[in-house]
Amino acid sequence: MTELRRATKSLDTVRRAREMLGSYYKRAERRREGAPLAWCMAGVPSEVLQAFDLSCEWPENFGTVCAARGVAAELCERAEGEGYSQDLCSYVRNSIGYVSRLLELGQVPPEAPRGGLGTATMLLGSGALCDPRIKWFQSLSSQYLPLPVFHIDPMSPPHDSHVDDPRIEAHYKEILSETLHEQVAFLERTLGRPMDTERLRAALGNAQETIALLWEIQSLRRAVPCPMGSEDFFTGGVVPLLFMLGERDAVEYFRCLRDEVRDRVARGVGVIPDERFRLLWMGIPPWYNLGFFNSLGELGAVFPAETSYYVGAPVEIDLSDPLEALVDRTWKRAVWITRWGAEVIPENLSPSGFSQPGTRLIRQWVHDYRLDGAVMHRTRSCRAVSWGQIHIKNQLEEEGIPSLIFESDMADPRSWADTIIMGQIQGFLEAIAAGRRERARAS
Amino acid sequence: MALRGLARARALYEGRDQRARELKAEGRKVVGYLCYFAPPEILEAAGLVPYRIRGDVRHPVTRADEYVEPYGCPFVRNTFDLAVTGRYDFLDGLVMSHACDSVQRMYGIWTHYKPLAFSHMVNVPHTVTEASERFYRRELGFFRERVEQLAGRPISDEALHESIACYNRTRELTRELYALRKSDPPRLSGAEMLEVLIAGTGLPAAEFEDLLREVLAEVRARAAAPGVKRARLLFYGCINDDVSLIRLVEECSARVVMDDTCIGARGMAGTVPDGADPMGGFVQYYFRGFQCPRTYRGTDLSRFDYVVEAAREYGAQGVILYILSFCDPHKFDLVEVRRHLEQAGLASLVLEDDYTLANVESMRTRIQAFVEMLS
Ligand code: SF4
Ligand code: SF4
Numbered sequence: 001m002t003e004l005r006r007a008t009k010s011l012d013t014v015r016r017a018r019e020m021l022g023s024y025y026k027r028a029e030r031r032r033e034g035a036p037l038a039w040c041m042a043g044v045p046s047e048v049l050q051a052f053d054l055s056c057e058w059p060e061n062f063g064t065v066c067a068a069r070g071v072a073a074e075l076c077e078r079a080e081g082e083g084y085s086q087d088l089c090s091y092v093r094n095s096i097g098y099v100s101r102l103l104e105l106g107q108v109p110p111e112a113p114r115g116g117l118g119t120a121t122m123l124l125g126s127g128a129l130c131d132p133r134i135k136w137f138q139s140l141s142s143q144y145l146p147l148p149v150f151h152i153d154p155m156s157p158p159h160d161s162h163v164d165d166p167r168i169e170a171h172y173k174e175i176l177s178e179t180l181h182e183q184v185a186f187l188e189r190t191l192g193r194p195m196d197t198e199r200l201r202a203a204l205g206n207a208q209e210t211i212a213l214l215w216e217i218q219s220l221r222r223a224v225p226c227p228m229g230s231e232d233f234f235t236g237g238v239v240p241l242l243f244m245l246g247e248r249d250a251v252e253y254f255r256c257l258r259d260e261v262r263d264r265v266a267r268g269v270g271v272i273p274d275e276r277f278r279l280l281w282m283g284i285p286p287w288y289n290l291g292f293f294n295s296l297g298e299l300g301a302v303f304p305a306e307t308s309y310y311v312g313a314p315v316e317i318d319l320s321d322p323l324e325a326l327v328d329r330t331w332k333r334a335v336w337i338t339r340w341g342a343e344v345i346p347e348n349l350s351p352s353g354f355s356q357p358g359t360r361l362i363r364q365w366v367h368d369y370r371l372d373g374a375v376m377h378r379t380r381s382c383r384a385v386s387w388g389q390i391h392i393k394n395q396l397e398e399e400g401i402p403s404l405i406f407e408s409d410m411a412d413p414r415s416w417a418d419t420i421i422m423g424q425i426q427g428f429l430e431a432i433a434a435g436r437r438e439r440a441r442a443s
Numbered sequence: 444m445a446l447r448g449l450a451r452a453r454a455l456y457e458g459r460d461q462r463a464r465e466l467k468a469e470g471r472k473v474v475g476y477l478c479y480f481a482p483p484e485i486l487e488a489a490g491l492v493p494y495r496i497r498g499d500v501r502h503p504v505t506r507a508d509e510y511v512e513p514y515g516c517p518f519v520r521n522t523f524d525l526a527v528t529g530r531y532d533f534l535d536g537l538v539m540s541h542a543c544d545s546v547q548r549m550y551g552i553w554t555h556y557k558p559l560a561f562s563h564m565v566n567v568p569h570t571v572t573e574a575s576e577r578f579y580r581r582e583l584g585f586f587r588e589r590v591e592q593l594a595g596r597p598i599s600d601e602a603l604h605e606s607i608a609c610y611n612r613t614r615e616l617t618r619e620l621y622a623l624r625k626s627d628p629p630r631l632s633g634a635e636m637l638e639v640l641i642a643g644t645g646l647p648a649a650e651f652e653d654l655l656r657e658v659l660a661e662v663r664a665r666a667a668a669p670g671v672k673r674a675r676l677l678f679y680g681c682i683n684d685d686v687s688l689i690r691l692v693e694e695c696s697a698r699v700v701m702d703d704t705c706i707g708a709r710g711m712a713g714t715v716p717d718g719a720d721p722m723g724g725f726v727q728y729y730f731r732g733f734q735c736p737r738t739y740r741g742t743d744l745s746r747f748d749y750v751v752e753a754a755r756e757y758g759a760q761g762v763i764l765y766i767l768s769f770c771d772p773h774k775f776d777l778v779e780v781r782r783h784l785e786q787a788g789l790a791s792l793v794l795e796d797d798y799t800l801a802n803v804e805s806m807r808t809r810i811q812a813f814v815e816m817l818s
Contacts, residue, residue, distance in 0.1 A: 083778040085795075087514075087769050127569035127739070131544045134569040134739045135775035142742035142779055151570050151739060155541075155578060158564040159551050171581050178574035343551030346541075383515050383769065387548045390512055391555065 004413055005291030006068060007231040010271045011264075013257040014236030020253045024244050028115050031055060036191055037118045039140075041133050043126030044152060045326060045351040047207055047246035048180070051200035052187050056124075057117040058243050059136075062098070063091035067288040067411040069113040075101070076412050084139070089132040090381045090411035092139075099144045120147055122190055124183075127153040128350040130384030150186040152179045156334060156349035159342040163335045172334070172349060177327045180351065184323070200322040203246030204329070210245055211353055213254040214311040220261045221304045222369050225270025227261045230281045230303035231293035232271075238309055245353045276300030277429055278370055280362070282307045282392060282403075283377030284385050284410040295422065296375075299429055304369045307362065307392075308385065309354040312336055326351055344388025356385075359395050366399045373432050374403040375425070379410045402435070404428040448661035449635055452654060455642035456686070463494045463645055464533050472535040472593065474561070477522065479710055479733060480540035481565040482725050485587055487648055488606040489594035494534065495644035495706075497684040498522045500800050502530075510556050515769050516545035517798035518682055523549055526557045536561030536593055538586075543737045543772050561593045570739045571731055579730045583722050603721045609648040611714040616655035617643075618711060623662055624700045625757055628670060631662045633678065633689045633699025640706050641684055674817040677754045678702040679780065679791075680765030681773050687800055692763060695810040697817075701757035703750050704765070709734055736772040747783040754789055761817045762791040763810075767798055790817060 009015050018025045031037065037055045040046075049056050066072040072090065075097030080086055082100060084093055098117070101109040108116035123137040123145075137149045154176045162168050184195050214237070221228050236257070240250040264270075279296075281303045286292060293303065315332035317325040334349035340358025342348045348355050357365070365371060374396055376389040393403040406424050409415035446454050455462060463473045473492040476483060483493035498521035507524035525531055537559045539550040547564070554562045566582050568575035591597050617640065623630040639658050643651035674697040678689065683704050692699055702708050713732060716724040730738075740746045754762060762784055766773050777793065784791050792813040794806055 083781065085766075085774045085777075088771060088774055131737065131771040132775070135736075135772060138739060138742050139775055139778065142744060143782075146742070149742060153568045153570045153572070153575055155566050155568055158541075158547075158566065160554065160562070160564070171578070171585075175568065175574055175578040178577075179572075182572065182574065343555050344548065346547050346551055378512060378514070380514050383512070383548070383771070384544055387512050387515055387544070388552075390508075390510055391552060394510070 004070075004289040004416065004418075005294075007235050007290035008294045009232055009235055011228060011232050011236070011257065011260055013253065013260045014232045017236045017239070017253065020256070021240055021244065021249050023247055023249045024239055027055065027057075028118065031118045036121045038122045038124045039117065039120040039137075040124045041126050041136070042242045043128040043133060043350050043352050044124050045180075045245075046243060047200060047203035047326065048183065048187075048195070049124075050203045050246050051195045051197070052191060052193070053196070053199070054187065054191065055118065056243075057120065059095040059117065060091045061239065061243060062117055063094040063411045064287040065113050066094050066098070067413060068290070070288065070413070071111050071113065072288065072411045073414050074111075076414075086381070088381060089130075089136075090409050092132050092136045093381075094411055095136070096139065096144070099140060103144060120145060123147050123149045125149060125151040126350075127151050128156070129347045130382070132384075148190060150183060152183050152351070154179060154330065154349055154351060156347050157338060158346060159338060161338065163338050169331065173327050173331050176330060176349070176351070177324065180323055180326065197322060201319050201325075204317070204319055204322050204325055206248055206251050207246045207353060208314065208317070209251045210241070210254055211311055212314045213251070213258050214241065215314055217254070217258050217261050218305070218311065220258070220265050223265040224278075224370060225268065225272075225275045226278060226302045226304040227264035227270060228304075229271040229293060229297070230285070230306045231290055233306060233309075234285045234290060241309060241311065241354060242352065271302050272297045272300065274300055275302050277302070277372045277432055279303050280305050280307070280365065280369070280371050280374040281377075282374055282389055284308055284379050284382060285377065286408055286413075286416060287411055288413040289416060296425060299426065301429060303375075305365055305371070307356050310357045311354055312357065344391045347384065359392060362392055363395055363399050366396065366401050371401060373401055373428065375428070376403055376405040377410075378405050378407045380407060380415055381409050381412060402428070402432060448657040449639070452635075452639040452642040452658060455645065455654070456638040459497065459499075459645055460494070460530075460533060462650070463492055466492050466647070467533050467535075473533060474536040474538055474593070475531060475534040476538040477519075477546055478540045478542040479705065479729050480542055480567045481538045481563075481586060482583070482715075482729055483648070484603065484606040484610050484715065484725070485583070485590055485598065486538075487609070488598045488602040489590045489596065491536075491590065491594055492647055496522050496531070497641070497644065498798060499525060499530075500685045500687065500798060503799075511549065511552050515548070516543070517768055519545045519549045521798055523553055523557075526553060534559060536563070538563050538565065540565040541567045542735065543770070545769070561589075563589045567730065569737070576726050576730065580722055580726050583725055587722075600721070604717055606648065607715050607717045607721055607724065609652060611717070613643065613648050613651050613655060614711045614714055616652065616659060620655065620659055620662065621701070621708065621711075626667075627675070627758065628668050628673070629698060629700050630665055630667075632693055633702070634686045634693055637683070637686045637689050637707065640711075641686070644684075644706060672818075673698050674761060674814045675700045675757065675759045677750070677757065677759040677762045678704065678707075678765060679750060679762055680704060681767040681770050682706065683765060685800075687803075688765065688794070688796070688806075691803060691807060692810055695807060695814050697810070697814045699763075700759055701753050703734070703753065705735065708753065736776040744779055744783040747780050750780065751784065751787040751789065754784075754787075760790070761813065762789055764791050764793045766793060766795050768795060
């Protein structure tokens with residue numbers, strides 16, 4: 001394995017993310033001994049957590065940080081030694097290895113980045129998005145940390161559902177509403193205080209702004225040269241979108257990012273000086289090697305769009321009953337995704353602000369973003385995100401666009417084979433260039 | 444002469460889809476279904492022939508790779524490859540359920556590349572709450588409506604009760620047959636039992652009932668075999684729809700006397716409560732009660748008590764934990780069920796397979812060592 005490196009960020013705003021997103025990055029300073037703290041999964045709406053003023057940690061995000069700091073492999077191995085298969089999600093294995101170390105040492109392991117995770121008093125999971133999410137906290141709680149667990153259980157309509165049928169709408173909204181009310185009741189019981197409805201309303205209002213800003217940023221990225229690549233989205237967009245949606249800090253941050261991207265478009269400034277290949281990124285990035293995107297930049301490739309953590313179009317909601325507004329937002333977004341072809345993104349209904357784009361939308365992107373190809377990261381330990389890539393590859397072929405699928409993992413760097421992967425990438429880019437020459441000759 | 448009893452079961456097991464094809468030739472509509480979350484009772488009540496979709500461990504997956512990634516449930520991939528290569532062309536419809544990610548995601552891919560005139564997905568929540576039960580119940584209502592459309596006629600309550608009663612009888616008879624394995628030696632081997640059950644998954648319930656009665660009579664009439672002592676095992680885990688592995692275990696001087704797999708005892712436990720509210724009965728049986736690891740049932744290991752109890756009841760000394768690659772639900776539960784069995788004094792052996800039984804020889808060695816340790 002050659003060097004794994006962190007990304008060099010292109011945008012100033014992204015470089016300033018840690019300072020601008022203080023409420024996330026400085027949370028360790030705010031932890032109070034003995035105060036309630038939840039470990040949460042992406043998919044749990046962060047607006048509801050804010051409405052309880054509940055401190056949270058996100059083991060998934062911790063997995064990406066451990067990956068970036070080079071400790072994930074060891075933690076994953078430890079979990080494997082305790083019986084958790086290497087097939088299982090590396091975020092899960094990372095967290096299990098971490099907890100097992102924690103219990104062994106009786107304190108945060110010294111190798112844990114950012115001082116480790118705060119001491120959990122409850123585990124908040126979600127049945128949305130993938131199976132591991134419904135089993136992960138079961139394992140943590142039954143084998144390591146006997147804490148109360150609560151899972152929301154939103155259900156997604158299959159791709160061929162009649163989402164315009166009011167009965168189908170009522171069906172999906174009902175369980176979503178009920179599961180969110182159950183979550184609120186659980187938090188009220190556990191924390192001994194009621195939810196602050198005003199705060200929820202404000203958070204949802206902020207989330208609306210965030211989603212609109214991200215939508216705008218994603219549209220601005222169509223420009224040639226591309227003003228913002230996937231490396232900046234992954235390093236600077238994922239935390240405020242997944243874990244801070246609803247917070248004011250996130251709105252201000254994305255506004256600043258939008259302004260910077262807009263300014264770049266106006267001035268014709270791109271991520272790389274000589275943009276030769278515009279590529280779609282599909283899949284979870286290799287968090288331990290985001291510098292990979294810069295390596296591709298050196299070869300003239302830029303990523304103006306990615307499918308993961310896709311926000312999509314903003315929808316109108318009525319905030320008078322905020323919990324029902326959250327239900328409505330979630331449903332409308334699911335309908336939007338389904339209309340664009342959700343045959344390989346069956347988990348399209350998640351109360352958090354992101355999902356994946358539908359098949360027909362991706363085909364549309366070929367033209368909108370002037371794509372030359374797609375690079376897809378097949379993550380061995382995450383089926384939820386990588387299943388469907390071959391289908392999209394087949395679909396893109398019909399648009400005349402080639403795709404490269406390479407294999408590795410999101411948080412377990414043991415799967416990264418640098419020479420092989422870089423060789424595949426180079427071959428792929430050469431093939432695109434050759435195809436271009438061919439077409440030029442023919443015309 | 445027409446085959447009867449175990450010989451008929453074997454023939455039906457080997458000619459997996461022969462009976463369904465015959466029924467189709469007679470003008471009946473055959474609907475393939477994957478997982479019990481779409482109750483076959485509903486299909487039968489509409490006059491359709493439910494056919495449980497199976498894989499074929501001897502069928503090499505080739506074409507599926509053009510449409511779906513390799514890192515997913517090898518069983519589901521195998522069934523899809525059979526569909527792509529034409530083996531399921533006799534189906535009039537496809538019903539899948541949101542059992543696990545692999546099945547759920549395969550539904551979209553299957554219906555895109557191999558569309559059928561009728562396809563439907565039954566959605567299933569992951570947690571057991573009153574809200575999720577209401578959701579599943581509504582899902583069953585939608586399923587019923589779609590089935591009625593396909594059948595071109597409404598499902599009467601009477602037909603539903605009849606269908607439920609018939610399925611319940613097959614479960615009861617299956618349990619009677621299982622009970623004949625409590626003796627030492629058991630009256631019927633694990634491989635024979637599985638052949639009968641797999642044969643049943645391709646038959647209308649009434650025909651399965653007849654088959655079970657024949658087999659019961661035949662096995663009851665068997666002379667008690669000489670009592671050679673052999674290790675008695677319970678077989679737990681992922682779907683197992685081929686008898687090779689059980690046969691392999693039984694070749695290693697052991698006896699599979701009980702199981703907890705979904706074509707086996709897991710799907711045959713208890714009865715669908717039938718009364719004024721048949722849909723409520725399905726919710727109880729196929730959702731609240733059905734012990735598939737895809738459903739979250741809290742963190743208390745006592746949820747595996749039923750496995751320990753089954754092992755005790757059948758005098759099993761050890762447990763084989765059969766796990767398919769990339770099966771997330773089972774791979775999470777594996778650690779916990781193992782620990783629980785250990786605490787109950789039951790040794791276990793994990794056999795991982797990619798649904799090709801490619802590692803039979805190394806499995807054999809490990810099973811032999813396990814059996815030796817037990818005796
Ligand atoms: S979606 Fe994939 S990476 Fe995320 S938790 Fe599920 S299995 Fe892990
Ligand atoms: S074996 Fe596991 S992954 Fe495969 S269908 Fe069954 S539960 Fe799903």
